[in-house]
Amino acid sequence: MRYISTRGTAPVLDFKAVTLTGLASDGGLYLPESWPTLSPEQIAALRGLSYLDTAVEVMLPFVEGTLSRDELKELCEQAYGRFSHAAVTPLVQLDGTHWLLELFHGPTLAFKDVALQLLGLLFERFLTGSDKQLTVVGATSGDTGSAAIDALAGRAGVDVFMLHPKGRVSDVQRRQMTTVLAPNIHNIALEDASFDDCQALVKAMFNSPDFSGKFALSAVNSINWARLMAQIVYYFYAAVRLGAPERPVAFSVPTGNFGDVFAGYVAAKMGLPVAKLIVATNVNDILHRALSQGDYSQGTVVPTPSPSMDIQVSSNFERLLFDLGGRDGRALAAQMQGFETTKAMRLTNAQLSGAAPLLHSERIDLDDMALAMRWASDGCGQVIDPHTAIALSAARRADLGDVPIVTLATAHPAKFRDAVERATGARPTVPARIGDLFDREERYASLPGSFEAVTAYIAERAVPSA
Numbered sequence: 001m002r003y004i005s006t007r008g009t010a011p012v013l014d015f016k017a018v019t020l021t022g023l024a025s026d027g028g029l030y031l032p033e034s035w036p037t038l039s040p041e042q043i044a045a046l047r048g049l050s051y052l053d054t055a056v057e058v059m060l061p062f063v064e065g066t067l068s069r070d071e072l073k074e075l076c077e078q079a080y081g082r083f084s085h086a087a088v089t090p091l092v093q094l095d096g097t098h099w100l101l102e103l104f105h106g107p108t109l110a111f112k113d114v115a116l117q118l119l120g121l122l123f124e125r126f127l128t129g130s131d132k133q134l135t136v137v138g139a140t141s142g143d144t145g146s147a148a149i150d151a152l153a154g155r156a157g158v159d160v161f162m163l164h165p166k167g168r169v170s171d172v173q174r175r176q177m178t179t180v181l182a183p184n185i186h187n188i189a190l191e192d193a194s195f196d197d198c199q200a201l202v203k204a205m206f207n208s209p210d211f212s213g214k215f216a217l218s219a220v221n222s223i224n225w226a227r228l229m230a231q232i233v234y235y236f237y238a239a240v241r242l243g244a245p246e247r248p249v250a251f252s253v254p255t256g257n258f259g260d261v262f263a264g265y266v267a268a269k270m271g272l273p274v275a276k277l278i279v280a281t282n283v284n285d286i287l288h289r290a291l292s293q294g295d296y297s298q299g300t301v302v303p304t305p306s307p308s309m310d311i312q313v314s315s316n317f318e319r320l321l322f323d324l325g326g327r328d329g330r331a332l333a334a335q336m337q338g339f340e341t342t343k344a345m346r347l348t349n350a351q352l353s354g355a356a357p358l359l360h361s362e363r364i365d366l367d368d369m370a371l372a373m374r375w376a377s378d379g380c381g382q383v384i385d386p387h388t389a390i391a392l393s394a395a396r397r398a399d400l401g402d403v404p405i406v407t408l409a410t411a412h413p414a415k416f417r418d419a420v421e422r423a424t425g426a427r428p429t430v431p432a433r434i435g436d437l438f439d440r441e442e443r444y445a446s447l448p449g450s451f452e453a454v455t456a457y458i459a460e461r462a463v464p465s466a
């Protein structure tokens with residue numbers, strides 16, 4: 001499989017190179033040159049397979065030329081062996097229409113583990129025998145950071161510099177990052193910053209020849225293609241369990257950086273009968289405005305009880321626009337450069353009408369989020385986190401007849417105890433696997449959110465490339 005950039009001019013890469021590279025050198029994001037497809041018979045043959053075997057079948061076309069089936073299987077065995085549920089991502093039925101797909105049974109209790117446990121192992125495999133020292137620069141609104149740190153702490157060949165917006169992640173999320181004291185992990189709390197500011201700094205580091213030329217920069221955010229590849233799997237796993245390929249299934253996805261829902265889009269492109277992808281946002285609603293009115297203009301980020309979705313510039317939307325706009329890298333580069341300059345962009349007619357049959361968006365406010373949490377707990381006996389509640393609320397607005405709707409449960413409620421308690425009156429208990437989190441020592445640097453301050457901090461600690 002070969003990978004191309006959304007902006008058309010960066011070198012074409014294979015799977016190994018695309019995994020070790022972050023942003024493309026032309027500022028774009030990598031994605032496969034063409035979408036592999038599974039026939040209805042191949043999808044039907046996934047029925048009854050374990051998560052692990054499904055993962056191998058779904059991901060194999062993307063790693064072709066770099067990993068054999070056996071090598072991929074061995075990596076998946078290790079990655080998903082650390083999940084606490086035998087089904088890895090179990091489905092839970094709420095009523096006749098609604099299901100939860102629990103994606104939070106990994107080590108850090110959020111869906112990010114599904115991809116990052118595998119990415120950590122891919123880094124290790126691709127770096128073995130080389131003297132390359134990767135400098136991973138990442139931005140997090142809480143969950144990517146903890147999952148990446150768990151996956152990479154203590155690994156040879158990788159240093160991690162993780163930026164989070166100070167005071168804008170939950171206490172559990174922060175401690176999951178800052179209590180990991182491995183020498184290769186560096187947490188940076190950016191003062192007076194939003195996640196968007198953190199992400200913009202990370203992209204600026206990749207786009208600065210002076211800085212990126214000194215280090216072997218790499219990414220763990222969903223700008224890294226391997227992240228999305230691993231997330232495609234659970235769409236197949238869930239849909240097949242609910243009757244695909246004969247029966248179409250809809251998914252409601254709590255959305256911020258558009259990575260998770262883009263993985264669902266890819267599953268549909270690969271042939272999975274997806275009736276609808278519901279893009280659920282909180283009041284930080286750039287994606288809802290874009291998909292419903294064509295207006296992709298950056299607003300100010302409002303802190304909410306679903307902090308991981310407090311995002312107003314959604315990285316992966318670029319991948320969607322590229323695909324919907326006929327994969328014209330030059331046109332997309334001009335559109336994105338316009339957005340970077342003016343902070344506003346109109347979707348083209350082709351992009352809007354191309355998205356409409358599959359993607360539907362909803363903006364969920366605080367009251368509807370709390371109502372969904374109460375409906376799940378009082379009506380169905382399920383305690384859900386605020387991000388999941390946003391998607392469940394959007395799912396319950398949908399009118400899709402008999403089509404089953406799967407809401408992606410992206411985080412364990414214990415990660416957001418205060419918000420869950422406020423909505424439901426019950427305080428979730430912290431699972432045993434992170435039980436001593438509040439007794440551990442924390443370590444992080446607080447820095448002003450300037451490019452100079454952050455790059456100077458990293459440059460003092462990272463290993464220059466040869």
Ligand SMILES: Cc1ncc(COP(=O)(O)O)c(C=O)c1O
Nearest residue numbers: 143255256257258259260308410
């Ligand atoms: C718990 C949770 N739900 C939803 C999201 C949004 O996912 P995405 O950024 O892939 O759209 C995130 C952050 O990525 C998250 O951490």
Ligand SMILES: N[C@@H](CCOP(=O)(O)O)C(=O)O
Nearest residue numbers: 140141142143144221222308
């Ligand atoms: N919500 C995310 C934000 C980063 O998104 P990513 O999927 O691009 O890594 C987080 O929790 O950090």
